[in-house]
Amino acid sequence: MWQKAKALNLYKLLGHRGLMLVMAAMLLSAGTAWADDVSNAKQPIHFPHYIHAGKFKINCMYCHTYARRSKVAGIPPVAKCIGCHKHIPAVRNKPRIKKLFSYWKRKEPIPWLKVHDVPDFVYFTHKRHIRRFIFQDGRPTQQVCGMCHGDVKTFVTARKIRPLTMGWCLSCHRQFQGDSDIGKPMPAKRWMIPVAATDKPVMQVEYPQPAVLDPEHPKTMTHSEIKRMSDRLPKKIRDHLVHAPHDCWKCHV
Amino acid sequence: MSRNTWSRRTFLKAMGLGGAGSALVLSGCGDTDIINEVDLEVRKEKVEPQVDPQDFVRPGIAMFYASTCQQCPAGCGIHARIRQGRVLKLEGNPASSVNHGRLCPMGQAGLHGHYNPDRLTKPMIRKGGKLVEVSWDEASDTLKSKLGRKNSKLAWLSGAISGHHAALIDAYLEAAGSKNFFVFDTLPPAVGHATNEEMFGSAMPRYDFDKAELIVSFGADFLATWMSPVHFPTQYAKFRKAPRGTLVQIESKMTLTGANADRWIGIRPGTEGYLALALASLLAQDSEYASRVPASVADELKGVDVDAIAKLTDVSVERMHHLHHMLASKNPSLVLSGPSAEGVEYGSETARAILLLNVMLGNVGKTILPRSEAPFPNLTPRMGGWSEAKAFLDGLDSGKYDTAVVFGTNPIYQAPEFMHADKAFSKAKYRIAFSMFPDETTMACDLVLPIHSYLEDWNTTMPAYSPEDGYLGLQQPVMNPVFGEGSTRSFGDLLLEQVKVLDPKFKHWKNYEAYVIGALTTMKPALINPPKPTVPGQTEAEGFKQGILSDGFVHMKVNKPKAIRAKVETVNLPKPPQQDSSYPFRLIPSPRLGLWDGRHANIPWLQELPDQLAEVVWDSWIEIHPKTAAKLDVETGDVVSVKSSKGSIKVKVAVFPGIHPEAVAIPLGQGHTEYGRYAKGIGVNPYSILEPKFDAKTGELATYATNVQVTKVADRGPIVTLAHGDLVLENGSNSQAGRKIVKTVTARQFDRTEEEG
């Protein structure tokens, strides 16, 4: 985190010099490509999402298992990859699988490059969004994840296809919620627009989900139970106007 | 109570699945908060998943591990907040009866000791006069060759120590056939311990603060540096609830306790005992009190000349009568004797005079409670003292010992000049240091072994002052070694290796962890309701381990203590020494809550924490009463030279109202010549100029008995205080200037309203 502060600082310093500022501004405006596309940054393992998510239709949250429990989705631990792959001898000799196993032998973490990266001062929790759209509205997982991460099941390694800027977040939050109140329940059908042309509901949420995010209470709730619980929530949750344009403090720590 | 319930449970589960440190892989997950590096070409962070985490590890969700604080001998229970295998915050363990979920500044700042950039990461061996970094193989071979053999001339010096470290050291020394185990810690009141032992049969009887209506403390700074910086404040809070107890502090330099006293009495330094005697004589006129002590003693007391003592102590007769009136009216009370009273040649006598008051007032058994003898004596805390340090150094000096092992203490920094600690050290044939930091003593050794911090290591600790008998605090690694495997090592492991060589009994312990857990398991029958397995499918052993580690401490069964039978003899204080006109001032080396005795001078947070009284940071200073300052024609910021018969130091003046005009105080903790970037070269160490005066009875160094002369030196420098150093307006930082910022009401009003409310 501290290095991150340093990195931002360096970037700002870049911006400081009058000319460089202009250049940086131009580059940024030239699109998020320069800043956010990692096609120029090679991932240690050429992970094929299109096989896992696309071909085998593995639920996103099978690997990114923290998404519904924590504010971060989490990169699957190496053990998880191994857990399946040691039972799949067919692909065992592919170079990238070899590489995977070499990491496992060395008990080394895989140094992935971070693709979806929001600044430190941003407070974003996966948990809230997952619980809202998947468990409450019961929408297909890949569609919900696709809202921000794009049609991953067609990718190889993940790409950042949404800007993930404040303006972009607000574009949803405001468009569907009126002016200032982030967090008001959204009308469900608005989101039924498929994320990509090839998109169709992948699988229904039937597997048990923890209702309370408590690892020690794996008390599972059916979807209807969760629905009932969520209906108990008061309608006006955190629904106020403030002097400033938005409740900045909800996102900015 | 202290946090969201899940964390506690997570942490229970955590322990259920074996050691924390051993299982966590120190590397980030999908969270934004661990960045191993930032690739600047694409301005991307690396985000590294864990290799094989346990399923209770959640990126972005913190867990809490219980352990025990080692920042001072008090042994408070702590909860360490962990995220992605990094410890981020230390908090008190609510279940611990020592600190009830609270923590002092030093405990909070343990993190900066743990993550300190100046920690030793490689073993070092002295080659050709200077220390060079070597591989662990070489180091451990050398260690084996030096310690792994019988050697009766080996001397071991360690800081205040308890629990299984102490037990293991004992075991080692026994195996090595050496009897020379010395414990040296500067602040624990050795004289007081001895006197308590003598009078009440236990070095540290239990004090019941909240029962007491009146506490009269002769320089016992129990809110800050008197044995337990957190426990006594928690007691104090109870003591101050309505009906509010009264606190009278009698000392020559205002301590934090004095700053919170209802009446602070600035007494002439070194005369506390006489005042106590005077009070005793006033009490003795009442047969009720006189009857509690032997007749001979009572008669002795009748003969005391109160007026003379009033002159001597600079405490007026009215004040004494008033004190007497209070002691008589408020019952039960508690009279404490502290280091500043005991730190004189006649320290034991002073302590006895002070504790005598407790006997006369009948506090014994009411506010001073007996101890039951400890079930495992070899685990009990050993506070040690200056006498042992002296014995150790003299031994080295005389060649009695050839190998010196130092662990957890820093004599070369702390011992006064006249002890010539460095010279004594150089005399030893071989010097070994187990140390975390490059402190003075460590750098003077031949073999330096970097050890784990207390947040990376296993151990058990018994509190210096434990509120209940049989309390044993457990310490476990809350994260992997900061500098990675192969850098630092566990002290326990290193020593256990040597013990194994010498003593086959220890062969079967894989490592120190196994040793500690094994020992605890054998203690199981002796424990009060040892934990059972909670998670289905757990074995008994796992359940036990999980249970005790998640509590962070165990309670040992103790049998009911016998009532105290106070042993009282006549107090015979010597005639007060005449004030030497060439050294007119008494030097008070005052300990700070924060830098303690100097061991925390390398912790940035504590260097930047203002002194509670003088509000000075990053510096040392000499506190002088305004009157004296006027006489010496100095003001805050001037530099003075403080000269004793054993040396002199230059230090800046901070004019300070809470000190007797005949005393000057220099805080402890600064004046390091080594010890890393944050400590090195800041300020001075008052201990360095102490005079060779010792308590007649115990042979402890009389740290408060040095007389000095103070002379102004030309140059002056800024004193950096909380209120902007030398930029402060006239009295700006001391006066409320009529604003109602801190208001005061009387205890009477307080009690009335509290009872109503």
Next chain:
Amino acid sequence: MALKRMLENWSDFRKDDYYDDTPYMWGMAIDLNNCIGCGACVTACYAENNLPVVGKEHYSRGHAMHWMRIERYWDDPDGNTDVDIAGKPDIPFDGHHDNSNDPDAVTFPERGAHYIPMMCQQCNHAPCEPVCPVAATYHSPDGLNTQVYNRCVGSRYCGNNCPYKVRYFNFFNFWEDLPHPLEMQLNPDLSVRDKGVMEKCTFCVQRQRAAKDAAEDAGHPDYVEDGAVQTACQQGCPTQAIAFGNLRDPNSEVSKLWREHQVKLNHYEQEKDEDIRGYRVLEDLNIEPSVMYMDRVRDTEA
């Protein structure tokens, strides 16, 4: 849009009890009878909130970044080094006043020091809020005095206008040369602040958020149990002098204390019974601080 909204709801903005229907109003109560001035709270704050250690030189220039400081006064509001009390001490003798008439008498602060922990008071009529040109600091519905770091342009007007001077400005980039591995201690729940940004106590907003998160998962998003949120200073305090909680919740410890000590949030002078200890520092400025202090107590008969 903001402008539109502001004009539409102008009456709301002018309302005095603007936030009265919000579920939270965080408040604090500090008992100076218990506070011993040890500084545990200060260190805890350093550890929790990523406060930089500035070092001697910066400290001497007044660039220190402690969000919480302990002020030590030697005199009472009326300027006596002893105590001022309603009602005379029963014992006429009093070391200070007695020999105050003879010049060569030694005087001590015989009633000890006056300690007070001073942090952002989260005023409800905060002077710092209206003056910020970019609305980087403004009032949250929780009664917090929020500072949005990355909106701040560093005009420092808020700092000037703060009567308590508890806003701290990053005069330098204090993180530049933080030696490894100290950065591993930094709390990932909040950012480190960069050069040119104003910062201040947040009532540990990251802990509040965690608690709210848990509460939302537990199914009651608009109610956090009392004690579920503890500020770092409160948690560390050895004498438990600090109470923190939700003033809206009538059963929370802090709101009980406020009631008991008859301090009302939106009054600038409290009509109180005799001897009630509750007060707020500089409340006569009508800034409605959310931190209540309780008088220091001294036994004048001692």
Next chain:
Amino acid sequence: MDKMKDIEWAKINKDVLGSLESPRMIFWVVLAVCSLLVAAGVAAEAYQYNEGLGVALMNRPHFWQLYISNFIFWIGMSHSGTLLSAVLLLTNADWRKPIYRFAEAMTLFSILTAAFFPVIHLGRVWNLYWVMPYPNERTIWPNFRSPLLWDASAIFTYATSSALFLYIGMIPDLAICRDNAKGWRKKLYSMLSLGWMGRAREWLAFRKTYVLMGCFLVPLAVSVHSIVASDFAMSIMPDWHITSFPPYFVAGALYSGCAAIITLFVMLRYIFKFEEYMTVDIMDKIAKLTFAIAMVWNFLNFSEYASIWYSNDMYEKEVLIQKLIGPYWPVVWGMLLCSTVAPFAMAFEKFRQNMWAMFVLSIIIQLGMWLERFQIVSPPLASNHEPWTWAVVWPGTVQMTITAASFGWFTMLFLIFCKVFPSVSMYEVKELVFHHRRVSARSEIEDLDKEKEEALRAQEGVA
């Protein structure tokens, strides 16, 4: 006085246009010094920019310091120009005509100087534009309740309008220059003079516009400095939160502005040999005006002290005491000496009419007013509500350098202006001369009539 009627119109053109070329040596010396100062200032700012504002030795509680003082000082200086041109224009005071041009130039340049300081003083300069209300997709607006925001808008308005005023007033002269210039000057002037031919219609439109601008500028000038005052009056800091600040600031502004005019008056008179136009009695008039304003300012100043003293408000009284006997006493007493005592010298005609005496006095007054700005900003911060944070800080080298640079910058701009544009309004001086001739002509006719009558009476007497 009546020397003026003998001035040839051609001579006027010659003198003024002459001032555009071949300056005295002193001009280049001053210009060089100024540019050096500016360079130093730029270096200092660059340093502060990279290190952080701490190098300026500001701290808590001194979040504001010299930068803000300078800001007020320069804004204040800008007012006199508008006063002289606009107010005196509307009140038909003839004597303004030879001097208002450079006064207006001064206005413009001091605003340009002042505008630097809020920027330099920001913690994150690179986000300066956030202060401006610009439409954006996140509907994030600046805080319209903040006086700093008002400041920003006020300054921009004032800068633009006084620039316009200056330019419009210059058009006829630019035409003259165009007719006499060659080379790049020719191009420049012909571009700027908008093809002015001096037709009656043009003059008509010109007069209308000019007067209208004047009417617009007077209230604007007053409002601008009132807003600057509200930076302080709107806060709750003791001795900032004062109702009488806006008029107090305006008076102070005019005061320092007049002093500045006197300074420049003498300098120009000497450098460009404008003795005939900038006559002693004009100086006399300015001095009288200055004296009047000085008295107003003093009244407001002392009424402020009195109201603080008698209000007996703990906080404000503390500040007042600290000002008078506290560590800042040299500043405060210096101010009182320079701006309260010194101006009484202007009560004497001999003094008023001595150019060099007035020059020195004007410098003293400006020094006093600069100190006044400093003692407005710093002492209240030093002894604020919270005694614990009381501290005294004196501005460091960086701030001082940048302050010096601001003076350099202003003078540099002004000198360059004098070389490029006519610093004395030719056409209005001609009007002035014309007027003088009219007056003297009329008096001659009257004399003749008298003689006639006497002659007649004499004849009657004979008869």
